[in-house]
Amino acid sequence: MGTKKKTTIKDIANVLGLTPSAVSKALNNHPRISEKTKVSVQQVAKDINYQPNYLASALRRGKSNLVGVIIPRANSSFFSAVLESIENALNIEGYNIIISQSYESFEKECRTIDALLFTQVDGIIASLANETKDFSYYEKIKSKGIPLVLFDRGENDLGVDYIGIDDYKSSHMVVDHLVQQNCKRIAHIGGFSHTRIFKNRIRGYRDALEKHCLPLDEDLIFECNLTKKNGRLIMEELLNHQNRPDAVYVAGDYAALGALEFLKEKNIKVPEEIAIVGFGNEPFTSLVSPSITTIEQHSTEIGKLTAEAFLRRIKESDTPPVLNKMILDPELIIRDSSKKKKLIYGPFI
């Protein structure tokens, strides 16, 4: 095999007849080291292909420059975009990120947190799994004094920084839009109300209906995991309802897709008979026909703000605990699945 023995700071020191600590200081740009030695140390470092041993340095300074990021799944345009954005921002500051997926499982999330703590990450950025109701593992992070920032799937009680969109407002935007399209009976397929974001979406939906003086029919509200299959099944149930809705606001794009698919199979016209609105602006929403009206969550912005909040926590380490809660405005992207009032010569979308 190749050259296995690693070059260390000592090797550089030997070449130049210096001590390791002088070399270390030169590399770290210590003010007391002369420009001359700094330059020569740099040169020798390059020559002998020196690679600093991060483990040793991390151990010594008690800082790993590693940040753990826990997301439900990378295979989601929202999370992967947030991830990219976080990564960009943190790399600039010299942090590397360890991405872990919880796959929406509470148990995997706990194991992941343990693994990250074990790896001595300097902090954790997370978006909770749907299953998670017990936050003791997150308390564990907090109790270690490690910065913790949540995005999208957050939890108020934890008392940590949070960046997300205004879910309550999203629901208002959706309902406002549907009402404008003359919908009178709007159903809601939501996520489980034990999670903050879905609770807010449901609350927004209820309040918006009330705002428009529409009757609130509890039979038209569902809570589920928001998978495609959930969407299909609940849509079927809705069709069997003695008094069918004329619009369905689905709190997730995959479930919206399932609902749409079922309607197509049953030859029910969308949006003429039933309008559909999703949530998340997954790429496929613009691809299927009819294209799905949905909510854009500003993933890149969320990622950027999350990284910034995190960096602030790292730097100001022990300032008085003022929480950063940032709530972005959502954006409604209107597509064919909800456009009852069609333009005769509309633009091609």
Add this chain to the structure above:
Amino acid sequence: MGTKKKTTIKDIANVLGLTPSAVSKALNNHPRISEKTKVSVQQVAKDINYQPNYLASALRRGKSNLVGVIIPRANSSFFSAVLESIENALNIEGYNIIISQSYESFEKECRTIDALLFTQVDGIIASLANETKDFSYYEKIKSKGIPLVLFDRGENDLGVDYIGIDDYKSSHMVVDHLVQQNCKRIAHIGGFSHTRIFKNRIRGYRDALEKHCLPLDEDLIFECNLTKKNGRLIMEELLNHQNRPDAVYVAGDYAALGALEFLKEKNIKVPEEIAIVGFGNEPFTSLVSPSITTIEQHSTEIGKLTAEAFLRRIKESDTPPVLNKMILDPELIIRDSSKKKKLIYGPFI
């Protein structure tokens, strides 16, 4: 802030009146330590909430138990599935993975490799960015004696373990199928032939045409990045051809989608006038209408085999260099976009 001072092996030692080394040995199940002390050490460790310092242990044993995984993007069903599978297999063996995305950029890939080496990973698993033609960074990994395993996007010349599907055979399967559907003029929208996998797909396509005694028209072969946009543009070009194809084999699902979209806009019937076959079995291929015939790449299996190959490398560290090249059989998933011979009472797909 919470309890900041970390508990160490020393704290356990103090409680029990032992030395740190005895505690370390007890925790690592050293044969010379008595069962009694092992038990009591475990107990105290739990009581005072001891968390081993991975940095210190990694530094000492010269092994980080961290594996870097480089993929073009996590936001792809194929890569995210491979990732999940790799993660599962490696976690069992006590390895944690650091996921990094190259975003198909050569430059980002290089920076990522540096970051991973800096983080002292025990090995690297990668799938090359499309842009990558220069492998010196990968040679760098090899020269450090760190195990390197490639999957899907590999490169023969590097001389490392590789796991992927048989791209050459895939093309044969696609062409065989299209010929069976009575297609006579089959175009190919491929990836850049400087990457091994796309070169093989193109070669397979050529050979398969020859096998079926179909004329090979160089005007019907394209190389591109396989984005959705590429698919649209090339489809447009194909339509303007004096002698239109009656089928297009696209080496990526996104490009296939773009092509399909363009055909729909132009009111060209798929598959009746032009059949389409994609590659990769991305979820949307079954969602759009018509659903897209495509190639399934067995992502979970690839991930599993990749992890296994990696573990073998780690364990047998310096055995004679016998390469593990594993080529899986692809699977053709036939959907509506290529089914010219429709069944009258076919199953609903």
Add this chain to the structure above:
DNA sequence: TACTTTTGTTCAAACGTTGGAACAAATATA
């Protein structure tokens, strides 16, 4: 009883880097 073997533990050095204290040399100030 004397000697070997086994068992359970301690000792000490190491992994590579860092940073404060110490120190000598060079330079500045009186």
Add this chain to the structure above:
DNA sequence: TATATTTGTTCCAACGTTTGAACAAAAGTA
């Protein structure tokens, strides 16, 4: 010239864990 300050470096201990060698005590063998 004597003293204070600055500059550039070395010294040394530390970060927390691991591991081979050393060692004493207990157990086994003659």
